[in-house]
Amino acid sequence: MPTPSPTPRRRSDWSEGALAILPVAGAALPFGVLWGALAAQKGLSPLEALLMSATVLAGASQFVAIDLWAHPIPIATVVVATFLVNTRHILMGTSILPKMEAIPRRWKPVALFFLVDEVWALAEKRAREGPLTAGCYGGMAAMISVAWLAWTTAGAILGTGVGDPTRYGFDFAFTALFIGLLMSFRAAPGFTLTVAAAAAGSTVVHLVAPGPLAIAAGAVAGILAAALRPARREDAA
Amino acid sequence: MSVDPLTLLTIVLMGLATYSTRVAGLFLVSRVPAAGRVRNALEAVPAAVLTALVAPAVLTGGIAELAAGAVAGLAALRLPLLAVVILGAATAGLLRAAGL
Incomplete structure (x- = not known):
């Protein structure tokens, strides 16, 4: 103990x-x-x-x-x-x-x-x-x-x-x-999906309009991906 | 040393605008349910925001930034944070000095 x-x-x-x-x-x-x-x-x-x-x-x-x-x-x-x-x-x-x-x-x-x-x-x-x-x-x-x-x-x-x-x-x-x-x-559930979506979202918006909008867009993309990912039992752990 | 009144007004309004974004969570967090999609979304915030902060600089900067980002990411698997920062910045600095 x-x-x-x-x-x-x-x-x-x-x-x-x-x-x-x-x-x-x-x-x-x-x-x-x-x-x-x-x-x-x-x-x-x-x-x-x-x-x-x-x-x-x-x-x-x-x-x-x-x-x-x-x-x-x-x-x-x-x-x-x-x-x-x-x-x-x-x-x-x-x-x-x-x-x-x-x-x-x-x-x-x-x-x-x-x-x-x-x-x-x-x-x-x-x-x-x-x-x-x-x-x-x-x-x-x-x-x-x-x-x-x-x-x-x-x-x-x-x-x-x-x-x-x-x-x-x-x-x-x-x-x-x-x-x-x-x-x-990196051990968090849905990490890879979140990172991929946030990277894609922020980079695409950055190429069109560099600035704070890219950060917001990437964050929203990553968060949405995490919210929409199929739920699994082990996620509760 | 002088403080111009309009400059002071602008500074105060900037401060209020910034603080409103920092304190907003106090009014939002009580509405977050304990489980489900909204919870999953909130738990993804750190990874999503950190990725959004770095991805444009790493992916569109050039070879130096791409390489330095990879070095930092790999170093983070084994080394403490300070070493990650030093290795990443040194890689970017050296490769830029080399003209990449």
Whole structure:
């Protein structure tokens, strides 16, 4: 019979979460700095860049917003584009919430504010290995937020002269991270079908209209395929 | 250091738009039944979203992205996540530097 651990886990959960996402926070450096520099070139002050990172906390939509930024600001266009790029979070939140049982009810709206792609993906992985504790989630959220605020503000202060991170493969660090996390779900029922449908859906739409629509289309295709697949007894296990 | 009022307004609206997508699950998740097709659909969300995030970049990027995606996928069968990230990014970086 295994001995239950007598030590409270609260503190180590925080550092465990922070450590789990540390490589991601590091890999975000070139992108944060690049985004800050682009924001500065569009006329945002470092304080405004910091405010946007702290309020939105979503890299992809921040890049799109800065791309659309002009004077006067096309407010409606920027806000609608931000919403469209972030619609994938609706699915992420719906998926992770049932696994947040260890997080107190009143903290869930706070936790969801920090549902960055990478936090979500790591939280899903964590939830399959054991209970997703508030400490672990908090550690991941705090680490990635502090890093993103620091990198983007630094970029806005540095301004121009920042290189293109895709030249060195930094962009692929995130792709590889998501592939690694994706593969950790490979034992799930209907995995191959879901992946095939999502890959086909997102790639076809991407070829026609690159952008957030491709992510949404791929996600919907994969989810529909999973919903429509013939039910089998062993799936209940 | 200055904050322009219209810039601040845009930032706040962007924040609200983003938060609405993140918090929406709170209002949706109670409607999810415990079993059946809707449940299957919800359980497929992680794999479907992760695939949709990476597939266009890997499948339409070029030889470097295709190879790096394959390396990451194979590495994930055996190696820890950090090694997967490093091997994948290094493969993409090296093959791009080689002009692929």
